[in-house]
Amino acid sequence: MNTLAGIADTLTSFGPTLWLALVLGVVIGMLVGVLPGLTFVMGLLLILPFTYGMPVDIGVALMVAVYIAGTYGGAITAVLLRIPGTPDQVPLLWDGYEMTRKGRAAEALGWAAVAAFAGGMAAWLLVTFAAKPFATVALNFGPAEYCVIVVLGLTSVLALGERSVAKSLTALMVGMLLATVGVEAVYGTVRFDFGIPILRDGIDYLPAMVGIYALGHVIIRFGAGFAGGVGNQPTRVRTSIPGLSALRRHAGSLSRGVGVGSLMGAVPGAGATVASFLAYGVEKQVGKERHLVGTGSPNGVIAPQAASTATVGGAFIPLLVLGIPGSAATAVILGALLLHNIQPGPQIFAQQPELVYTVMAALLVSVVLMTLFGLLASKPMVRLLRIPEAYVAAVIVLFAYIGAFAIRNSLSDVWIMTIFAVLGYFMQRKGYPLAPLVLGAILGPLAERYFVTAMIASNNDVSVFITRPISAGLIVAWIGVLSFLIYRAVRDARQTSGAATASTTTPVESHDAQPK
Template identity: 35%
Template sequence: MTGTAIADLIHGFGVALQPHNFLACLIGVLMGNIVGVLPGMGVMAAISILLPLTFAMPPVAAILMLAGIYYGAQYGGAICSILLNLPCHPPHAVTCLDGYPMTKQGKGGTALGITMLGSFVGASFGITQMIFFAPILVSIALKFGPAEVCSLMLLGLLAGSTLARGSALKGIAMTTFGLLLGIFGTDVTTGLERFTFGFPELADGIEIVGLALGLFGIAEFMKSVNKVEPLKAGYAKVRLRDMRPSRTDLKMSAFPIMRGTLIGSLCSLIPGTGPTIASFVAYATEKKVSKTPERFGRGAIEGVAAPESSTHSSVQGDFIPTMSLGIPGDSVMALLLAALTIQGITPGPQLISQHPDIFWGLIASFWVGNILLVFLNVPMIGLWVKLLTIPYKYLYPSALFFVCIGVYSTNNSLFQVGETLVIGVLGYVLLVLGFHPAPILLGFVLGPRFEENFRRAMLLSRGDLKVFIERPISAAFLTVCVILLLGQLYVRWRSRGRVVTVDAIAVEES
């Protein structure tokens, strides 16, 4: 099997390197990268704008271009998160936690360098698993029913509630607040609207792009707009040699990149678990295994390396269920499937045998595209960092301008721009009071998944709670939850005095 896979892959490279296919891939990653850099301009917007263009293209070129936009945007998305604290796509929100502090310390270039490296490693692993393990992975993924996903989400919530630095109580409060925000909108099970206050615009819930940009970007902007001077001094110090990650940086990031990659590839397989959840889980894991968790949130390089490689490995891995089952992992994948359908090709289990050109050409183009992206982005790091030398009074208003356009473009709705501004003000108030926004996003992402799958599991078991312990995968997740909780309590009980002082410092600092 391995032998044929390699032969097929070589055939795929032949397809991907044909001049017009190569050009389509190049245009795709370039467009994706550019759109990704703009705050809030989602990959959804980019793909839906360019979708009609591909109608006239041959199928292989069309799909290579659209896929290129997808992963190209992920590369670009990290840039604003790290340099401006503006998470352009929700998965990058966690990157802000340590990326932006690194920028403030004048190490923005290093963070970007590590991001590019981690992204490439993550993506390469995602592609490799797609080539060799797709059938096995798909059969594992299909074992995940509502009970399993529900237990996994519970584990994610527990593990992630320690995401932010500072008081544990405040972290839990923010996670709960995020869960509450996740309830807004139409209930999937009954079709009833909750907390919409009569606005039809809220019927689909709060827009995650708006929430991420509001809580991180706008709140941070409001916080720092009055004290421009000290920040500016930090930005100006960036020099060329600071842009390359040092040997120590590389050493510190190696394991986080590997762990992040693995987590990302696992997350991509479980239905309904896209890159956003992958990056959150990777960050939380990193903080858990770290010997110095207190460094997180203050510019720890691991906090940039792990979530970024996880995002990219998950982005590539997302193509596995999409291509081999015809089941999209998220809305962007659904768009890609639609693009193939328009070309008269239906993705599904027979795609590989019926259209080997598309399948293997696409896989080979992933590598071509990722290498192109590294070449495009590494020389550009210097240029991106130069962005920061633009005076604050010009830089931030224009960034906010793009935020508004980006949020508007997600649903062509002005309401959502207002929503983002309201969330921004709220985020600012929370930030001033020492509440960190990251757990809000975690609760918001995981909460609805937990609730929906819990109720689905209950519907399927006709109300029998035993289903969560009778199904082995679900039982395993729940066991880990219990161990985690007991461990946490034990550590607390052992070192009551110390924890209090650490918390006090953290609160004061934020």
């Protein structure tokens, strides 16, 4: 309760400047989240120079606000325009955009806001009450555990698609192989560069994602002559803020998403992305309304959004307690703290409790503000759909260019983005799903790095994955997902050879028949 009193004290002592910083931070975070290619890391870098001149508590509050709001902003474009702002919003495309197609955009946005709120509150509770035990547990995770978690994430994307596993696997492998291009992280070997300098620098996943989802979307919509878009459908704004009974109905999805997100937050590199995909997978396999997931069910929006915002807690704790940034975003925050001569880490709780309380209070306020803004913005945002699509598409191209360029201030990434847009189009034409391609490009390098490090540390002894208890538990979970996949692949193959309907997919249930 000591902590709570400290936070309450801090909250009441927030001056107007701090409140302004929080409001600004949330708005900036949501904006960079909305713009494809610009992530919250970019947002943090953008405000970094300003924080140097600020008192440290204001600077930190601002960064916390940008970070947490940045995990949510992209949900808006994912739901409305089918463009994910950040990789962890990819699962929102499926049910979220489907809801928009059905004229339920405001409802989907409302659920996204509620889910972000639940995830944010979970993150806050975790940071406030369980930081030290969580950090102790997190330290027991080594390369072996991270490797299995990443592989679990990779495998789960295969389980998501209801089309042929072979096609998902192909797309996944292509994504992972493309990510091996360039200088390898551990050995420094240059792989698959064919003497081309652009390839030597490697293929970053962000331009790949922006190309496939943002530019790829524009290519397809232009190809269709902007006909039959969502803007032409009547947008029935029934409700944007879910009522109590609805909340109770979806409480299961909320808590499952929050749970997955809290657990995955500490995975360095891709916690939010893995969490979001896993949460969607969990919803689809064990959720109460699993047969509806994928057809525009709020559960398919709630679980991934709650999970990705909940990862903020898991990412923040190692930074605060150990001084170890678990993600690029927390690395920037660490850098800002260091420039104020503040070293987060084992001693910060004893030496600078006020700063820790400020972080906790800022987190709480940001979550509330973000939800509030999200809910307030959802109705005006839906009006975006009324702007003629060609104008929106042109602006999307500009953002895609800048987003790709901004990653390393280099044209190579713009080219990679363009190539992925074209590749994505042709793969889609052939019926290959795109999510495994993008997820493979994101998680592939992490999987390899953790695997190689684990193997070097164990002197090439593969048993390291099963002799460590946590790793062994994760392996069991992975085998579970894998056996489900094999079962389904076999079932599909039987159906293909037996079916006369010329389809490889599972029978579509009646309620799936949606207007296209």
